[in-house]
Amino acid sequence: MRLRAWAERVLFGESLADKLWAPEAWVDEEPGAALGSVLAPGRPAGLELATTESLRLPPTEAWADPRVRGRLLHAFANHELLALELMALALLRFVDAPPGFRRGVAQTLSEEQRHLRAYLGRMRALGVELGEQPLGGFFWRAMAPMPSPLDFVAHMALTFEQANLDFARHHAAGMRAVGDEDTARILDEVHADEVGHVKLGLVWFERWRERGPSLFSAHRAALRAPLTLRRARGLGFDREGRRRAGLPAEYVEQLASFQASRGRLPVVHAFEPTAELSLGTRGAYTPPRAVRALTADLELLPAFGAHRDDVVLVSAAPSASHLGALGEAGLGVPEWVVVPGLDGPVPPEAVSHPRLAAVRPWGWGPRARARLSSLLPRSDLPAPPRSADAVLHAKTTWVGVRERLGGPLDEPWLDGPEDRGEVARALGEALAAVERLRARGHARVVIKAPHGTSGRGAERIDEAGPTPAQRGWLARTLAVQGAVVVEPWLRRVCDVSVRTTVDPSGEARVVDVGRFLTDPRGQYVGAVLGPLSRAVHPEVGRLLHDQGRDPERSARVFGALASGVGELVARHGYAGPVGIDGLVYRDRAGGLRLRPLVEVNVRPTLGHVAHGLGRRLAPGRAGLWVVFRLADLPAGCSAVEAVARARGALPLERGGNPPRLRQGAVPTTDPARAATVGTLLLVAERRAHALQALEHAMPTVAARVRRALHEPDAPA
Template structure:
């Protein structure tokens, strides 16, 4: 006697006992009366103890470290068992929803359903041996909600076969290794069987996906277009990406590589990052301004840099995404990739704006808050989880923080409060804001009387050391310099005048200001030219390779302090005072303080606590993130190469130069779950599209080798 496929599917989907859902008939199953299509039930029928939770209550997923405990292993298998039971029910639903699907497809559904029943029973038996009863923990309904709304068989294979079952090619293999590691070979064997079955299941779905997908589309293009948010290709992979299993299932190399580098949040509300390095120009005019061509190229070339500041599931907005080859390399070096979106054009055609992401967002994290970033993110503000008022994103108090005049005045006040510390520079060496030639003459005389006859001029709103002018002792103001000063006064009302110091060590201190207060992030050792302009940053090498006298100065401790006095100075005294100023200005976000060691007019080492305060992300913050990817003993050098520097190498473009660089210094990565870079050099933005600027990271196992290379 035979049983109809429709009747069997109804038994599985609407059964009120676990036995009804997991029993496979001994009779022959035929498909001569497929019936009419059903509507997805509003609630899944299950025994009471196995009902899905839709109130947000979830069981805690055991960490891998806890799986040495058998009870914890049982809890993990409870998660797996629920997924297998849901797959069984979803396959039954597909049989009932799509009675007109090809007979061979429906027969394939039946075979995979049978496998899922077996998988569920294997997990139930093993979890009970571990002391966990199926149903004693809350059962999540995400899997059901994501797939049960399918409208046709193509939806089914896209969501279940090519998304959730494909992800299990990673999870089943990964956890099989974990269970072997903790000595549970029995569970490892179960996971290995499931892994082998999943290869067949993915292959089955892939066959029909290719049969039904839109013509003229690659598998990847059709797959991405078919998924509906919040489902995305990110759900089709686990932590331990298994390319070999996907090849065995029949997926092509292009699809596999595109999936590997694809990123989108799987649940965490993403922060959104954007690179706007010319914020000072907008701050100066207090409006959105058209940037010079070279500034536009800087923004375009280095738009990927915030990727190194992002966290898992964050979004990065760029004008043009990097090539897949570049992204794969960065991922292979141990960096996670953000979800990349392309910027849109403003409705009035006036410039770029953030794309419509159409989902809840975490924080908006531009390189800097200024008039251009506020305009860029204007229409995103309603989607932010904890929105801030427009005037909290940009106001006159925030604008003041960008001014070097404000930094000089704040640093002067701070130094005056710490005049008792003989190793901290006095307030008299801090700059003065001058508004005319008379005030300039007075400032010059003041510094000369204090032992500093050489001076430097800074415009208040400009990036570090750019636009600076120097004037030596007894040197007269040239007509060119007078014209420059008059233009600066006309455009920015003042010029900061400060003494030229004999600098011996440059560094920056990175902080993050939140509603909870100012958090110290770390220190970055800067490499600047004699004018104080940025050349690069050394990582994992704050004191390495320095003269012993400098190291003693930096590491000297006071009896009552646990930390060296210099670090204690920045992490307590300066941080507390700066926090109060930032709070008063309603500032939130990253902030960097440039500082330096110099020899005073008597030859003694002193520290200038504040050279400049940068209320934004800085290259020092990027360097700290790069440093976290160094192997423990390895040191790094982060630099930004310009087109003029490229010409000196003889290479025709950045692509050719980068290829030679990576060939000469191939990246060596440690064999760990989270790769760490031991040595090698590589570009940080895509060299195939870079026109004027290329960020590069060099890692070496010896500070002396690295310093020698830098000096050449």
């Protein structure tokens, strides 16, 4: 019998017997003309495709009822019927496809018929007949337009059949749990066949797809809306079945951690932390080796502040072990796209989405514009004008903003004018500003370059200073950048971070207010996750809430500040994340005060990352997020080994619905790739327990964190 005749009978037959009929032997001669559009397969009366998808699968607690199990198998039988009809359609449409491909589809069709027979027989034994419930047609509507064999294998084998690895395994276990071994064995057979189906689809997809993108990126690009890669996962996640099907570990772990929803345009994120540094340089800026290493080490961090539909650009793929650790902890990351190297423009084809919500570097600057300009024509949100970069990233821009805003920002519990800084544009002005601050009682002063990053681009002037070296730095900075900010060195108690987002109209939304940690030089150490009220000493909490008399007073201050900053950045054409750093300090009388604005970062910040991580914690748990230097690890201990020690000290525990992290030590950057720094999330019942785990793995890092927290070192 000709293969075409068999496929026609399966696709257009109007009886269940036609759908299940198969010849003893067939030949693929005279395949005929390619079949075009088919609105619906032939069906007998009562088995027509439903126009809506209203069926809900029964909950597991109801499976003890035989008819409930029968209704569950009814849904599976419908999927098998649709699958074999779609395979028949593929044989009739892709008549010029390679003979090996057509043989594989025909073999798969016969196996789908066997699955359907088994389901129908078991359904009858459980008292259910096909057609008792509506037969949804989503799979048909999603796949029937298939324009090519590559499209067919991308959707059928790599998406729907891959997901069935999870569904079949999950439901087989559930059937055994209620004592239905007969149904479980059928599902085991289906699972074993699906491994082969996925393997066959993978072989042809790899043969036909374009070289260059990763398998994950190519698969995602091949799917037609509304399908996303989320459809390639079912209930649970069968890593072993995917391994047996030949899917590479990198793909499997990325799929395991992938999250997607429908109808939202993606934002493309790129960790390009050179805006402030490049703007503070005369002429072209080339990142030094240390900055390049830092960029490579931390480039995945935007993923934790991103939406699940977004895209993160990386220079190298995270290791499968790292993706596995993230997935195990429930820290799903969005799609990542490898763009090798840290220089040069991103090829437009690297990002497959035809339309983007925004392109979001870690600050707009010369290098970010050069790298990402190829993506901007697809972005609904334009980049701010080039002329805005220097203004938005300059520390001088934000001096005096508080005074202009007034309102809640003038309240007496905040820093007074005597504790604020000023802008100087010449050497004499800067030295005079230092003397004015000393006259107000500030023995130590800090001078900041307009463009510099955390802990860099600043000089702390002690009582005897400035030294000749500091005068030289000051003169050079004024010559290149034209100004400096001169501020008192306050007695810091804790740092606070206001994480905001600003829309194009200038309206700012306070996403979160949290505590971050810095060392004595002002360099970032990490963050305390969770509400600010739980992250600070009770004395600080009483300041923020006026001894409990006015719980909203700090929120009013932060809200007014965010609104003013939002209006200013929007006037310069910027919309997106903004971080506002402040601090609580002791004044000369020993009392606590809040300085709500120390610096403004017009870009995503580590505070936004910390907020994203904090959302993954179970309620009431304590979390620390730590940035550690490899130089601070124990002698002979690699980042991989140190992280493993921390994980051993804090065994992973998730709970709740949806499951959230209750305990664990999770590397948020890849320790296997770390060259200079790494990051680690620690979650426990109490902060002290998290610190103990850090002490066990990285004693020097733990001491640094304790000092930033103003907590004593662990006893020897």
